[in-house]
Amino acid sequence: MEPILVLVGFLGAGKTTLLKRLLLEAQQVDWDPYVILNDYEHAELDARQLAGQLSEGALKPLDGSCICCSGITALRDSINRIPRRKQGLTLIEANGTSDACRLMGFLGVGLDARFKPPVQIAVVDVKNWQRRGEHNALEANQVKVSSLIALTHTSGLPDVRIQAVKDELQQVNPNATIQDASELAILQLPELLTVSGSVESFEHQKSHWASCSVALPFLPDEACIEALCTRIPKTILRVKGCTRLGTSLDYTYFERCPDGTVSIRPFKGEPTTGSKLLVVGPGSEPDKLEEIVAQVLAAH
Structure with missing residues (x-):
């Protein structure tokens, strides 16, 4: 069965940077990745930055809607149309305001049986974690159903700040593994388990x-x-x-x-x-x- 990895995180957290590295590592161990990129408009701009790392036809930009709401049908259809590959791996980068809880709920149904249950990775900018003002609730919501939380923008930060963010993340999602993004290895990712448990509903329209x-x-x-x-x-x-x-x-x-x-x-x-x-x-x-x-x- 083919793993599906979903990268979520606030705007500017470093999702695309992590995605590029995961793609390179995947190809080095003979995975055949397929990437879906979601953005508000012109997702093709970001897609072109990745085109050189992928085989022809292995990149699908989705724009014009949020994939956790009005765009969920297009996302499901895009996944189900992905060609079968011998060593397939699907990676999805959600836009920076996606309601991660809702997204994972929608992706839990309607996918072909050849895919494993989606696994979510939250990319967290440690420097700016919960310094988003009125958007703090959205940022916290994005880590609630993540199997792994990847920390970015830690360079130059005092240890006390990094540990404080880790402690807060552990409270928000006690089931997730938390580690620095630089420590991630592509081989460990498909083995992650999906996080289960009840999650409070988030008023997502605030983030649209x-x-x-x-x-x-x-x-x-x-x-x-x-x-x-x-x-x-x-x-x-x-x-x-x-x-x-x-x-x-x-x-x-x-x-x-x-x-x-x-x-x-x-x-x-x-x-x-x-x-x-x-x-x-x-x-x-x-x-x-x-x-x-x-x-x-x-x-x-």
């Missing part, structure tokens, strides 16, 4: 933040990206974009995480959506976004 995307003009340089990410209000919890810089014909991908850090890296190929800017969070409105882009370009 607005999202929008707008066409993004080519930008002069990386400094302009930094300025753009700085100018977008902090109520916007995630910023992603893909565009060309200066006279370069190559595309550059960038993102701003909830803690404000900006990551800029080359994008493989050309996005089918064209040059785009995507934001997720309260107050996401195309008109405001276009105004900010215009202001930044005028200043550069």
Whole structure:
């Protein structure tokens, strides 16, 4: 039977980074992975970052809905259409506001018998754990039914902070294994057991933040990206974009995480959506976004 691993975690916790490493390890031990990526809009942007690690046809981006609610049917259908492989392994990365409890409940029914019960891995940003203000309940909910909790962003943190977060996580989910993400080994993951037990219902509609995307003009340089990410209000919890810089014909991908850090890296190929800017969070409105882009370009 084929294992299904579901990665959940708050925006910017490090799910995609962990996914990339797990993919590499899986291929080194002859697993044949298939990946499903969920995002609010243009999941293809993230998908293209993984394309080079997977065989043709082994990557499915799902966008436009949350896979724990309106998108659950599309997710089930996508899983059931996955080709049979000799050493198959399915990995699903949920978007950063998924209700993990509801997602695992829905995935418990309707899947082909060739799949094992899904196992959930929660990626927790130790630096920012429960420092999300009104979104703390969502973040805590994401670890309640996880078999394993992978800790990220621990570098430079005092031991007392790391231990305090571990203690809180143990209280939220006493059945989970907690370890640093760097210590995970792909061979241990399919052997994890699904977590059972009763979980309090979470009012998930609170986490269905607005999202929008707008066409993004080519930008002069990386400094302009930094300025753009700085100018977008902090109520916007995630910023992603893909565009060309200066006279370069190559595309550059960038993102701003909830803690404000900006990551800029080359994008493989050309996005089918064209040059785009995507934001997720309260107050996401195309008109405001276009105004900010215009202001930044005028200043550069």
